[in-house]
Amino acid sequence: MHALNLQPKTITLAERLADLAVDALIDEADLSPKPALVDRRGNGAHTDLHLGLMHASALALWPAFKEMAEAALEFGAIGLPLREAIGRIGREGEQAMLATTSGVNTHRGAIWALGLLVTAAALDTKSTSAGAVTLRAARLALLDDRYAPRPLSHGAQVAQRYGARGAREEAQLGFPSVVQRGLPQLKRSRAAGHGEQNARLDGLLAIMTDLADTCVLYRAGEPGLHAMQHGAQAVLDAGGSASLTGRRRLHELDQQLIALNASPGGAADLLAATLLLDRIERDGIFQGAF
Ligand SMILES: CC(C)(COP(=O)(O)OP(=O)(O)OC[C@H]1O[C@@H](n2cnc3c(N)ncnc32)[C@H](O)[C@@H]1O)[C@@H](O)C(=O)NCCC(=O)NCCS
Numbered sequence: 001m002h003a004l005n006l007q008p009k010t011i012t013l014a015e016r017l018a019d020l021a022v023d024a025l026i027d028e029a030d031l032s033p034k035p036a037l038v039d040r041r042g043n044g045a046h047t048d049l050h051l052g053l054m055h056a057s058a059l060a061l062w063p064a065f066k067e068m069a070e071a072a073l074e075f076g077a078i079g080l081p082l083r084e085a086i087g088r089i090g091r092e093g094e095q096a097m098l099a100t101t102s103g104v105n106t107h108r109g110a111i112w113a114l115g116l117l118v119t120a121a122a123l124d125t126k127s128t129s130a131g132a133v134t135l136r137a138a139r140l141a142l143l144d145d146r147y148a149p150r151p152l153s154h155g156a157q158v159a160q161r162y163g164a165r166g167a168r169e170e171a172q173l174g175f176p177s178v179v180q181r182g183l184p185q186l187k188r189s190r191a192a193g194h195g196e197q198n199a200r201l202d203g204l205l206a207i208m209t210d211l212a213d214t215c216v217l218y219r220a221g222e223p224g225l226h227a228m229q230h231g232a233q234a235v236l237d238a239g240g241s242a243s244l245t246g247r248r249r250l251h252e253l254d255q256q257l258i259a260l261n262a263s264p265g266g267a268a269d270l271l272a273a274t275l276l277l278d279r280i281e282r283d284g285i286f287q288g289a290f
């Protein structure tokens, strides 16, 4: 018996998708400098979050993502049984997250967005373009889970107050912030030779230009949302994260959002969704798995 086993490990489709989802969450958390968000530099506008907690939370979600993909394979079709199964698994994932973080919300929105996308990807491994996966995810999100509790969440409170479209509507519309903003900008900045980290930052900024981020609305109201959207656009207009002027604008945006306590957590989740879909599109689900 050898201590080191060099046999390649065979992993299942569900395990592979869970790996990809957790990787996307860790890549999002590590990406720096993100305006007012937790990153390698610090905690941004947050007092209760830090990078180690984001990593631990991402890893704690692996079983939930795997089980969602397995549910997709078991039920095999979009319908209420699958929707209610992933709703239950998502709520269990949230409990695992809260147990890991001692009750802090690190990834609530991410469980929702990435959970739907992992399920949608597993449903048809031959149709893995971002457009196809988000369309299936939207059809799932449109189904009403009869067992979902309806708490007066922060998102629900700002939806009442400002009439904002939140995480649920973003998914039901097929993740327009990802498909129309994040992914195209990521690809444009890569093609312009801006480097991977700058391209990812630009993808995040593109999402921020137009999102009704309910985290920002709850923490900083409409002035906070306005500052986020216009500040992000100003960075892109100045040439993006790879340009000197763009970097200056990004630094100003970081300072301004921290001063307003306006952390764009919803945009961060959608960047993770962007990175997941990009990886699936580029590598396929099974590349490197055997
Ligand atoms: C739909 C969810 C996100 C609740 O949304 P709601 O707006 O009521 O809640 P909350 O204020 O806690 O916000 C959720 C999070 O979404 C993210 N978010 C904020 N704004 C946006 C936006 N415009 N678009 C996308 N995500 C956003 C943020 O990270 C935020 O923290 C979800 O938690 C839920 O209902 N889960 C039930 C379990 C389930 O059905 N799971 C299904 C399989 S994953």
Ligand SMILES: Nc1ncnc2c1ncn2[C@@H]1O[C@H](COP(=O)(O)OP(=O)(O)OP(=O)(O)O)[C@@H](O)[C@H]1O
Pocket (backbone or CB within 6 Å): 028, 029, 037, 038, 039, 046, 049, 054, 105, 106, 107, 108, 109, 110, 111, 154, 215, 219, 263, 264, 265, 266, 268, 269
């Ligand atoms: N790098 C990140 N930094 C901060 N938040 C992030 C990051 N990545 C994702 N998020 C998302 O932001 C959300 C946390 O934001 P926030 O703390 O504002 O939520 P909350 O619990 O509704 O608010 P509060 O902390 O004001 O009570 C999580 O749902 C998470 O998915």
